Amino acid sequence: MxxxxxxxxxxxxxxxxxxxxxxxxxxxxxxxxxxxxxxxxxxxxxxxxxxxxxxxxxxxxxxxxxxxxxxxxxxxxxxxxxxxxxxxxxxxxxxxxxxxxxxxxxxxxxxxxxxxxxxxxxxxxxxxxxxxxxxxxxxxxxxxxxxxxxxxxxxxxxxxxLDAVTGLSGSGPAYAFTTIESLADGGVKMGLPRDMATKLAAQTLFGAAKMVLESGKHPGQLKDEVCSPGGTTITAMHALERGGFRGTIIDAVEASALKARKMGELELQKQEGRTLEIEQEVRMTKKMAEKN
Known part of the structure; x- marks a missing residue:
């Protein structure tokens, strides 16, 4: 081939x-x-x-x-x-x-x-x-x-x-990059060197993704397994929930998907316009031929 x-x-x-x-x-x-x-x-x-x-x-x-x-x-x-x-x-x-x-x-x-x-x-x-x-x-x-x-x-x-795919995985790397950057910023705020913070953040997302793909467990279950009673992680999760983390991510996927849908609708409209122009040209050509 x-x-x-x-x-x-x-x-x-x-x-x-x-x-x-x-x-x-x-x-x-x-x-x-x-x-x-x-x-x-x-x-x-x-x-x-x-x-x-x-x-x-x-x-x-x-x-x-x-x-x-x-x-x-x-x-x-x-x-x-x-x-x-x-x-x-x-x-x-x-x-x-x-x-x-x-x-x-x-x-x-x-x-x-x-x-x-x-x-x-x-x-x-x-x-x-x-x-x-x-x-x-x-x-x-x-x-x-x-x-x-x-x-x-x-x-x-x-x-x-495919519009939903565009909103999720098509645009998704940008959401992940922003998350890595934000995690690294948090690390820097709390005293870590920038280079170390960025590498730790990237490896953390990589590892978490690998656990989801290889364990077969629901992401929520894996999250629960990290959240010890009265511990640091559940406290951090409370802060994320208070800031609307999940809702913001869902909104981002929806916004990207709707944009992709709109782009498709515009392309169809353009195609309909081109088809109409061709039909008009054909009619004009026929009329000219009939006159001659």
Whole structure:
């Protein structure tokens, strides 16, 4: 299988490294396009072919990963439309761009999936959910899942779950980074050196996450096991509850998910507008032909 990346930014670079390190796709079977020579140079160092032509990526690839900014997706798909065949499979990692928009800009029956990864893919600890489109073949979803598992965990979901995924794991690293920074600030306030405080905070979150994943216990149970009667941790938990810690985190996930939903709605509106323009052009062309 040959894989192409339209957009060679950090996520595409991470995926390329993952595919190579796990032996899923050989570097000589991959190609990436971008307008930035500096990011193409990163791909080139991995042994991946590079180009500035998106159409070349499509022609040389069985599976194409759309790794461009959401507002560029429709233009890119229009640019490569003359080079599409139904044999190609497309995976979009552009946040907020619905499958309907992707499928309407590709050949009818094209195999399309959406994926929502997060930045932890850069260190092979990512969390991704993939959602299949209407025309996928048997085995397509499991293939894409296997590809994303080279950079972390990957689950199969439905498109209507992706906004929530965006709010939780897509934006989630930022919540964790802020928590680490806040813990470190607390340590510094109480007398720890900054470097030590930051490393202790990061390791603490890493260890806690590992305990959840490996123990199979509910996070609440693990929390209770740390809270000794009348101890320091239950006192600290009281302070967190008084400050609305849980509610704030829930609000953050909700806000991010609603923003993602709004982005999807706007993309659909744009698509409807483009469809209307095309229909109007067709009607005008017919009228001109009838007059002549």
């Amino acid at each position: 040959s894989v192409g990346f339209i957009g060679a930014g950090r996520m595409a670079q991470a995926l390329g490294r993952g595919f190579i390190s796990k032996g899923i796709v050989k570097p000589q079977k991959m190609v990436a396009s971008d307008t930035s020579q500096s990011v193409l140079d990163v791909m080139k160092k991995q042994g991946i072919g590079t180009t500035t032509c998106n159409a070349e990526v499509v022609e040389r690839s069985d599976l194409v990963v759309l790794a461009v900014k959401p507002h560029l997706v429709a233009d890119v798909l229009q640019e490569i439309s003359d080079f599409l065949t139904k044999e190609k499979m497309f995976v979009s990692i552009a946040a907020g761009v619905p499958l309907e928009v992707l499928e309407s800009n590709l050949l009818l029956g094209t195999r399309v999936l959406r994926a929502m990864p997060n930045t932890a893919c850069l260190v092979h600890a990512g969390a991704t959910v993939v959602a299949p489109g209407k025309s996928i073949h048997s085995g397509d979803t499991s293939l894409v899942q296997t590809l994303f598992q080279t950079v972390g965990v990957c689950y199969v979901g439905t498109e209507d779950q």
